[in-house]
Amino acid sequence: MTELVIFDNDGVLVDSERLANTILAGLLTEAGLPYTFEEAVRDFMGGSMVSMRQKAEAQLGSPLPADLEDRYHQRLFDGFAHLQPVPGVREVLDQLDADGITYCLASSGTHRRIHTALTAVGFWERFEGRIFSSEDVRHGKPAPDLFLHAASTMGVKPTDCVVVEDSPLGVAAANAAGMKVFGFAAMTAPEKLAAATATFHEMAALPTLIQTA
Ligand SMILES: [Mg+2]
Missing domain, CATH: 3.40.50.1000 (HAD superfamily/HAD-like)
Structure with a gap:
């Protein structure tokens, strides 16, 4: 029961997933780790930003920009106006x-x-x-x-x-x-x-x- x-x-x-993964793929690509929307869905959808950073930095072999999460949320919340x-x-x-x-x-x-x-x-x-x-x-x-x-x-x-x-x-x-x-x-x-x-x-x-x- x-x-x-x-x-x-x-x-x-x-x-929100189309918007969120489009933004994430763009930020990772800008940071030197080329990612498409489909790849972001495959690798990160459903996980936290903490685990995203761990996985992406392991692939990149170097730290992501410190402000990546802030920029992600800024773009996301701007887009949430149309959610x-x-x-x-x-x-x-x-x-x-x-x-x-x-x-x-x-x-x-x-x-x-x-x-x-x-x-x-x-x-x-x-x-x-x-x-x-x-x-x-x-x-x-x-x-x-x-x-x-x-x-x-x-x-x-x-x-x-x-x-x-x-x-x-x-x-x-x-x-x-x-x-x-x-x-x-x-x-x-x-x-x-x-x-x-x-x-x-x-x-x-x-x-x-x-x-x-
Ligand atoms: Mg979900």
Whole structure:
């Protein structure tokens, strides 16, 4: 029986991944590590900026500019002026409210990024006080720490949680936490989410998956 739905933010609640990975690929390329949008999605989508820096510096063999994260967030927040919710997710949240199922948010993004994104799409009030960031734990996704922290704070056992994720890193984190996970294969190829309990392509399919979990 599902007591808590834990939503990823980027690519699940807010339609931010195209913008974010375009900006990231541009900044890495400017820093001497040529990256395309598709490669940024493949290597970094779903992870924190801390893990992005570690991976990119290992490839580059030298440190990235110290202000790269600041410039990334500046460009991202400028773009968030036009941010939209993922199509159909508002109706999913309405359905969960009607069914009395609690939900929260667990994201690799910073609290500032989450706040900026949720405010832009009008979701802030729906999640305020139930928001968990990789800043809150030592190890971000794919470690289970963030999801376990969210479940424990919400007072729900991991086996009574379902996670909604669009990245392989997030699916791995949910599996490591012992939670069911539904993989949203909109921008992500379904085979990359094969470790999920189930995958789905449109938000309209999600309430039934949750009800039968
Ligand atoms: Mg995501």
